[in-house]
Amino acid sequence: MAISTRVSAQEEIEIPYFNPSSGPYLGRAMSTNKKEKLYLPLKIGDANHIFLLGKTGYGKTSFMKAMAEALWIYYHEVFGKEVMIIIFERKYDYSKYQKLKQFWIKRIQELGKAEASRRHPFLAKYFEIQEKHPQLKHMLGFPGDFAMGLPNYILIDTYISKRPYPVDIFTWHGLRPRSFPTRRIVFRPTRSIYAIKLDNGPDAEVVEGHIQYKHLTFDMLTQKFDIPKGTAYGRLIRKYWKVYGVHDPKNLLSMIYSQEQVRESTWESIRSIMEEIAADPLYVKDNQKDFTTFLTTDRINIIDFSDNSNLDLDEQRLIMYLLWQRLKAIAGKKRVDIWIFFDEIQDLIGTAGEASKHNLAWRAMEELYRKGRSLSINVVAGTQYLYRLPMSLIMGAAHIAVIGALASPKDLDILRVAIMDGEKLRIPVEHDSFEEFIKRRKKKGRGWFSFDREFTVKMYFRPNQSF
Numbered sequence: 494m495a496i497s498t499r500v501s502a503q504e505e506i507e508i509p510y511f512n513p514s515s516g517p518y519l520g521r522a523m524s525t526n527k528k529e530k531l532y533l534p535l536k537i538g539d540a541n542h543i544f545l546l547g548k549t550g551y552g553k554t555s556f557m558k559a560m561a562e563a564l565w566i567y568y569h570e571v572f573g574k575e576v577m578i579i580i581f582e583r584k585y586d587y588s589k590y591q592k593l594k595q596f597w598i599k600r601i602q603e604l605g606k607a608e609a610s611r612r613h614p615f616l617a618k619y620f621e622i623q624e625k626h627p628q629l630k631h632m633l634g635f636p637g638d639f640a641m642g643l644p645n646y647i648l649i650d651t652y653i654s655k656r657p658y659p660v661d662i663f664t665w666h667g668l669r670p671r672s673f674p675t676r677r678i679v680f681r682p683t684r685s686i687y688a689i690k691l692d693n694g695p696d697a698e699v700v701e702g703h704i705q706y707k708h709l710t711f712d713m714l715t716q717k718f719d720i721p722k723g724t725a726y727g728r729l730i731r732k733y734w735k736v737y738g739v740h741d742p743k744n745l746l747s748m749i750y751s752q753e754q755v756r757e758s759t760w761e762s763i764r765s766i767m768e769e770i771a772a773d774p775l776y777v778k779d780n781q782k783d784f785t786t787f788l789t790t791d792r793i794n795i796i797d798f799s800d801n802s803n804l805d806l807d808e809q810r811l812i813m814y815l816l817w818q819r820l821k822a823i824a825g826k827k828r829v830d831i832w833i834f835f836d837e838i839q840d841l842i843g844t845a846g847e848a849s850k851h852n853l854a855w856r857a858m859e860e861l862y863r864k865g866r867s868l869s870i871n872v873v874a875g876t877q878y879l880y881r882l883p884m885s886l887i888m889g890a891a892h893i894a895v896i897g898a899l900a901s902p903k904d905l906d907i908l909r910v911a912i913m914d915g916e917k918l919r920i921p922v923e924h925d926s927f928e929e930f931i932k933r934r935k936k937k938g939r940g941w942f943s944f945d946r947e948f949t950v951k952m953y954f955r956p957n958q959s960f
């Protein structure tokens with residue numbers, strides 16, 4: 494009797510969680526004097542989806558970057574395990590460049606050029622290249638929102654306290670500026686790859702990504718080239734591209750030329766469309782490598798949807814869907830944990846009204862959320878407004894964070910339902926008043942983190958070590 498009781502007691506204390514005090518570092522609690530350090534309670538073999546909410550300008554993107562860093566460090570330096578991190582980047586940030594330039598000028602004033610260059614060799618070289626090569630200058634100055642290949646120097650001038658001795662924000666968190674190895678995948682690049690690489694720091698690698706012709710569906714073709722239904726050339730393209738599966742513009746042309754009797758005007762229409770596709774650098778033949786072959790566990794992968802890439806929304810959604818298809822295979826075969834970050838998720842998936850299986854980004858997101866669990870694929874998504882998005886995004890999240898303030902009172906209502914201790918929440922809803930504007934500076938990088946949507950902590954978020 495006694496023995497069997499002991500056995501069952503042992504089974505009961507088995508904890509499915511990873512030790513929360515040693516997970517990726519999230520930041521420090523605000524409520525107590527001790528300002529305890531808080532860590533993400535990673536659940537192995539389960540989904541750890543995180544949803545980030547916050548009005549513009551309080552540090553949503555910064556915290557997302559900080560979380561990617563925390564995960565990278567944790568997997569590599571604590572856990573000793575491979576991880577695949579993929580970040581969908583929405584934009585680049587010219588103001589960041591200007592702040593970097595100001596920082597550099599200030600450093601030169603403080604330290605003299607020689608010492609400043611010794612401490613920040615990359616910055617010295619970066620600004621020197623711009624001086625020396627005026628032809629490059631108009632192409633530079635656009636580091637991405639996730640320019641993680643460069644240390645985040647500019648935040649070292651932000652202090653938590655000045656007395657009795659100055660403590661900057663990094664030191665307070667036990668961190669320092671540093672870069673992370675990144676691989677940036679650009680599509681139909683709008684400027685030289687070299688310029689994109691320079692802008693994103695010495696630890697950045699840039700590659701050009703492609704999509705195979707077979708993923709360019711006939712429906713996409715008709716939209717792209719305004720092919721009206723029922724025209725002779727539309728029917729022929731449909732027959733060869735869709736029915737016969739000839740996903741190669743040059744082949745298709747020669748097949749139609751040799752096998753069909755067509756009028757001059759029909760032939761001209763088909764020829765101009767196929768030549769345009771053949772000249773499009775986004776697409777490659779089905780036997781060539783597509784962008785997913787660049788995905789790596791050796792670097793943080795950045796899917797560059799900023800203005801570095803010339804893509805329309807449908808193409809971006811297709812890329813997101815193809816990525817998800819590929820990740821299923823990788824997760825199954827390699828047994829590697831995968832983390833995907835979507836900043837400004839509403840841009841990609843659209844609002845609740847756009848939820849349909851034809852919206853590939855929405856479909857990918859739905860599947861990622863549901864099937865990610867069994868594949869160890871985790872989604873971190875961020876947005877300003879919640880109330881127009883599919884509710885599954887928030888109800889399927891393990892944790893919810895609010896950065897700074899909410900952008901809408903409706904979102905506070907939703908949060909109060911979604912979070913177990915939600916009625917207690919006193920999250921400000923920003924009303925764009927002048928007073929709020931003044932207060933904003935103080936609220937940057939602060940907010941609430943709801944662990945398992947059960948227990949919400951007010952906290953100072955981990956600052957981003959990379960730019």
Ligand SMILES: Nc1ncnc2c1ncn2[C@@H]1O[C@H](COP(=O)(O)OP(=O)(O)OP(=O)(O)O)[C@@H](O)[C@H]1O
Nearest residue numbers: 547548549550551552553554555556651937938956
């Ligand atoms: N912990 C912090 N302490 C001080 N400043 C911070 C902190 N985190 C971010 N910032 C600063 O706040 C500014 C806005 O940050 P960020 O771009 O991350 O905000 P956002 O919410 O993503 O805004 P947007 O909607 O414009 O994308 C940046 O200049 C950043 O340097």
Ligand SMILES: [Mg+2]
Nearest residue numbers: 553554555836
């Ligand atoms: Mg942002």
